[in-house]
Amino acid sequence: MKKVVWTAAVAALALVCLAATPAAAQGKRAARQDMRARIEKRADKRFKKLDRNGDGVIDRSEWTRKAKKFDRFDRDHDGTLGPDEFRDFVRKRARHS
Numbered sequence: 534m535k536k537v538v539w540t541a542a543v544a545a546l547a548l549v550c551l552a553a554t555p556a557a558a559q560g561k562r563a564a565r566q567d568m569r570a571r572i573e574k575r576a577d578k579r580f581k582k583l584d585r586n587g588d589g590v591i592d593r594s595e596w597t598r599k600a601k602k603f604d605r606f607d608r609d610h611d612g613t614l615g616p617d618e619f620r621d622f623v624r625k626r627a628r629h630s
């Protein structure tokens with residue numbers, strides 16, 4: 534009898550663990566996606582402000598931070614920051630804050 538109770542308890546615990554893990558993982562994933570969406574929204578908003586002439590890129594004359602940072606995020610070295618490069622900039626900054 535003890536063995537049956539013990540086996541049932543282990544089985545119940547295993548079921549709880551199996552059920553809880555995907556839910557917890559899903560919750561973390563949803564939270565990460567939510568955070569990413571908020572960061573991207575903030576980046577796009579900031580990008581539009583910095584792109585004063587509205588040509589869809591940020592050039593050096595529009596950049597208000599250190600030139601070194603501009604160079605670091607201008608991945609293709611074309612002298613401008615596109616929306617994707619700028620999003621990476623904001624994402625990396627958010628990660629280090």
Ligand SMILES: [Ca+2]
Binds near residue numbers: 584587588591592
């Ligand atoms: Ca521009």
